[in-house]
Amino acid sequence: GQQLNQSPQSMFIQEGEDVSMNCTSSSIFNTWLWYKQDPGEGPVLLIALYKAGELTSNGRLTAQFGITRKDSFLNISASIPSDVGIYFCAGQGGSNYKLTFGKGTLLTVNP
Amino acid sequence: DTGVSQDPRHKITKRGQNVTFRCDPISEHNRLYWYRQTLGQGPEFLTYFQNEAQLEKSRLLSDRFSAERPKGSFSTLEIQRTEQGDSAMYLCASSLEGVEAFFGQGTRLTVV
Numbered sequence: 520g521q522q523l524n525q526s527p528q529s530m531f532i533q534e535g536e537d538v539s540m541n542c543t544s545s546s547i548f549n550t551w552l553w554y555k556q557d558p559g560e561g562p563v564l565l566i567a568l569y570k571a572g573e574l575t576s577n578g579r580l581t582a583q584f585g586i587t588r589k590d591s592f593l594n595i596s597a598s599i600p601s602d603v604g605i606y607f608c609a610g611q612g613g614s615n616y617k618l619t620f621g622k623g624t625l626l627t628v629n630p
Numbered sequence: 631d632t633g634v635s636q637d638p639r640h641k642i643t644k645r646g647q648n649v650t651f652r653c654d655p656i657s658e659h660n661r662l663y664w665y666r667q668t669l670g671q672g673p674e675f676l677t678y679f680q681n682e683a684q685l686e687k688s689r690l691l692s693d694r695f696s697a698e699r700p701k702g703s704f705s706t707l708e709i710q711r712t713e714q715g716d717s718a719m720y721l722c723a724s725s726l727e728g729v730e731a732f733f734g735q736g737t738r739l740t741v742v
Contacts, residue, residue, distance in 0.1 A: 523672075550729050561634075561721050561733035562673065607672050611729040615686055616661060618731060620672030 522546075525608055525621030532598055533629050540624040541592040542608035550611040551584050551591040552618065555604045562607055566593070598628050632656060634734035636722050642740045643712055650708045651737045655724030662705050663731055664697055665721040666690065673721055673733075679705060712741045 525542045532538060542551070550569055554562035566577050568584035568591060575582055581594045591610075595602055605625050609618040635654040643649050655662045660681050665673035676695070677687045681702040691697075694712075699705040709716055719738050723731035 525672075552730065554733075559736075559738070561636075561723075561735045564730060564732060567728075567730050609672070616678060616725070616729050617663070617675040617686060617688075618665075618673075618729065620674070622670070622672050 523608060523610060523619055523621040525624055527624060528622070529625040529627070531627045531629065534598060534600060536598055538595040538598055538602075538626060539592060540606060540608075540626075541590060542610070542621050543590045544610055544619075545589070546612055547588040548610035548612045548619075549588075551582070552609040552611070553580075553582050553591070553593045554607045554609060554620075556607060556623070557604050565606075595626075598626075600628050600630050602626060603628050634722055634724055634732055636720075636734035636737050638737055639735060640738045640740075642742060645714060645741055646711055648708065648710045649712060649739065650706055651720055651722075651739075653705045653707070653722030653734060655704070655722070656726075656732055659724035659726050659732075660702070661725045661731075662699055663723040663725075664705070664707050665723065665733075667719040667721055667736070668717075676707075709739075712739075714741045717741045 553565045556562040566582040573584040579596045605623040608621045637652045663678040664676040667673045679699040694710045719736045721736045723733040725731045
């Protein structure tokens with residue numbers, strides 16, 4: 520089945536620093552999504568990517584859909600304390616609508 | 631609040647008991663999904679509905695699990711004869727036309 524490798528597993532950064540995380544897949548995806556999850560809550564959709572090579576921004580967040588369709592990255596610029604949480608990549612492939620998730624990147628921001 | 635709503639937020643049950651969770655999707659979203667998330671992992675797909683039709687089920691969904699969406703609106707997920715391995719966060723999500731799924735806050739199940 521499809522598997523997503525998300526890295527790094529965790530990051531500890533200072534407020535104001537930029538952050539980058541990525542996902543790679545063993546299979547081609549049609550859509551990449553990035554979510555953020557706070558403890559005890561459901562994931563919140565941050566960015567959706569639909570085309571290979573697509574670069575999309577949402578405020579301080581920028582994500583790209585890799586040209587091979589097997590990878591995606593998420594950048595967060597000028598991090599702030601409320602960026603703390605777990606970031607998940609998710610991919611959709613084939614003709615169904617289910618999402619395959621990575622294991623997440625735990626981000627800690629030191630004020 | 632017009633987001634995905636799940637009830638209850640927390641459930642503690644004894645092993646062997648049956649439990650049922652409810653999900654109310656975003657109004658007019660025709661697709662509804664159930665995922666399960668264990669500690670340190672990303673959500674894993676269980677099943678999804680398009681309107682009232684259940685279109686796909688994961689192998690994770692054993693015969694003790696059943697999901698329904700009788701009128702194409704809310705959905706229920708029932709687990710019969712719960713086991714300790716069923717302890718997890720059960721997440722519901724909905725989407726309109728594409729794959730952008732919006733999640734509820736989840737139901738945390740603890741089987742003791």
